[in-house]
Amino acid sequence: xxxxxxxxxxxxxxxxxxxxxxxxxxxxxxxxxxxxxxxxxxxxxxxxxxxxxxxxxxxxxxxxxxxxxxxxxxxxxxxxxxxxxxxxxxxxxxxxxxxxxxxxxxxxxxxxxxxxxxxxxxxxxxxxxxxxxxxxxxxxxxxxxxxxxxxxxxxxxxxxxxxxxxxxxxxxxxxxxxxxxxxxxxxxxxxxxxxxxxxxxxxxxxxxxxxxxxxxxxxxxxxxxxxxxxxxxxxxxxxxxxxxxxxxxxxx
Numbered sequence: 001x002x003x004x005x006x007x008x009x010x011x012x013x014x015x016x017x018x019x020x021x022x023x024x025x026x027x028x029x030x031x032x033x034x035x036x037x038x039x040x041x042x043x044x045x046x047x048x049x050x051x052x053x054x055x056x057x058x059x060x061x062x063x064x065x066x067x068x069x070x071x072x073x074x075x076x077x078x079x080x081x082x083x084x085x086x087x088x089x090x091x092x093x094x095x096x097x098x099x100x101x102x103x104x105x106x107x108x109x110x111x112x113x114x115x116x117x118x119x120x121x122x123x124x125x126x127x128x129x130x131x132x133x134x135x136x137x138x139x140x141x142x143x144x145x146x147x148x149x150x151x152x153x154x155x156x157x158x159x160x161x162x163x164x165x166x167x168x169x170x171x172x173x174x175x176x177x178x179x180x181x182x183x184x185x186x187x188x189x190x191x192x193x194x195x196x197x198x199x200x201x202x203x204x205x206x207x208x209x210x211x212x213x214x215x216x217x218x219x220x221x222x223x224x225x226x227x228x229x230x231x232x233x234x235x236x237x238x239x240x241x242x243x244x245x246x247x248x249x250x251x252x
Contacts, residue, residue, distance in 0.1 A: 006103025075155020131217035153236035160243030
């Protein structure tokens with residue numbers, strides 16, 4: 001009951017609060033326009049060779065990026081709940097406090113799915129091509145949900161440890177850095193310099209490569225991508241539960 005109550009409250013608050021709703025929709029649409037539109041000529045460079053085109057190439061990144069930042073925005077909501085005292089009252093009243101973390105995670109997934117639906121509709125209206133079938137798209141969106149869950153658990157751990165909205169930068173910056181140290185603008189084999197090394201050890205690179213394979217109808221590195229995503233979820237779950245214990249010790 002606690003889990004679903006927290007999930008419903010978080011989703012409801014995000015829908016009626018423009019400060020939360022608007023950024024979660026505007027950011028991915030802005031990146032879609034900037035990357036897929038303004039940088040579309042990048043798709044013509046020698047060696048690019050991505051069948052569905054540059055819009056689809058960037059669409060995969062934007063799906064995973066919006067999923068990640070949907071989790072981060074949920075962390076903002078957690079910190080805000082502590083500032084107004086709601087989260088502390090919830091910790092005192094909940095018989096199973098891990099259900100609180102689960103409730104926030106469910107709300108983040110719901111919000112992420114809503115954003116992905118809107119971004120997908122806009123991309124298709126803009127002429128995006130998808131060569132993959134239904135199973136391929138399920139694979140892509142499953143990766144997105146795992147990314148969303150990992151980011152939510154990360155932000156939850158930070159929010160419950162620091163319990164202030166001023167921790168927002170700490171929630172956001174590591175995710176932002178991880179995202180952009182991956183092959184965002186061109187395929188991995190076209191990277192050069194230090195970014196090549198950074199991308200090769202970045203788990204997000206495997207997720208991007210697999211997602212782009214799904215959209216192209218030629219899945220690649222699927223096992224590695226799902227293993228990387230699941231590993232991130234497990235590590236972040238331990239981190240978030242540590243944050244929950246920290247909040248309990250602080251008088252929750």
